[in-house]
């Protein structure tokens with residue numbers, strides 16, 4: 496794998512992001528001798544496709560390996576799953592010097608990272624990302640967590656991985672719909688900070704296929720720069736929540752029937768429509784973004800009423816003193832702080848108006 500960059504969180508050691516094929520060999524290159532035990536954790540699909548060979552590679556190197564899995568999907572990213580996996584680790588006498596290798600999309604990575612953050616008050620973990628969405632977004636930045644009936648990702652921790660491996664070969668088996676969800680996050684990064692990436696997405700939009708390593712790299716570069724500047728989301732990192740105020744509410748309101756990437760696509764359009772009405776974003780940029788997402792095969796209309804989603808706005812992590820906040824770009828490729836804040840206060844009435 497190629498070394499893409501190092502993420503340099505202000506509170507911890509830098510960690511490498513590697514990109515390419517053969518994650519088992521790449522894992523060996525970042526493995527530390529002090530990690531005598533490994534917990535290879537994925538959903539049943541990613542464990543079968545990738546986890547087994549990673550585990551057997553680690554065993555060959557003399558490591559004691561526990562393999563853990565849970566059913567795929569957002570519905571299983573919850574406290575019950577975390578508890579069950581932790582109990583299995585405790586029963587297997589996994590010690591503080593162990594390293595969790597989370598293998599899969601954003602769901603196993605978020606769950607594995609959160610277990611690593613709290614197990615015996617914190618152990619090491621490595622992310623092996625096998626969906627496009629995880630490669631350009633979820634694997635990087637140290638956010639971990641689980642969902643609750645009150646909303647998405649409401650229980651979690653910041654806990655940085657020791658290394659991130661982006662297995663681009665894995666994208667060969669990824670269903671096209673999942674590729675589209677990952678492209679939604681690429682479009683988010685492009686809209687925030689990289690107009691050339693946006694133009695590249697416009698160029699390939701009608702023929703969705705696993706993107707080039709260069710495109711993944713550009714998207715990762717946007718996220719890496721932002722999380723390195725603000726690892727704990729005290730300011731600038733909030734811009735990565737563009738589309739997420741509405742998107743997370745839609746995911747919760749539909750009981751995750753609307754997948755994360757699709758929800759973010761709809762969220763970006765609704766939040767941009769609101770921004771265009773407020774004069775924060777040019778209407779032509781809204782049209783350009785909405786057109787790109789549609790051409791990528793992503794939804795741009797809410798699948799449920801505003802009233803159904805509204806209760807979840809108050810639980811959004813950006814909501815402060817009851818005021819709903821959205822991260823809004825200034826134009827395609829540029830996002831800046833506005834009056835000292837990276838998010839803007841919006842009202843329920845404005846969101847309702849922007850809904851369609």
Ligand SMILES: NC(=O)c1ccc[n+]([C@@H]2O[C@H](COP(=O)([O-])OP(=O)(O)OC[C@H]3O[C@@H](n4cnc5c(N)ncnc54)[C@H](O)[C@@H]3O)[C@@H](O)[C@H]2O)c1
Pocket residue numbers: 538540541544567568569572599600601602603605625626627628629632633634635636637638639647648665666667668669670673676755756
């Ligand atoms: N921590 C963060 O910073 C962050 C950022 C963005 C998103 N997320 C989270 O990520 C999650 C969404 O991630 P996701 O879209 O990767 O979902 P996911 O992990 O559920 O993966 C989607 C599906 O693809 C399957 N799959 C994974 N890799 C495969 C492969 N190579 N071939 C075939 N099938 C494969 C999985 O089994 C699953 O069914 C959400 O929970 C979201 O909140 C977290």
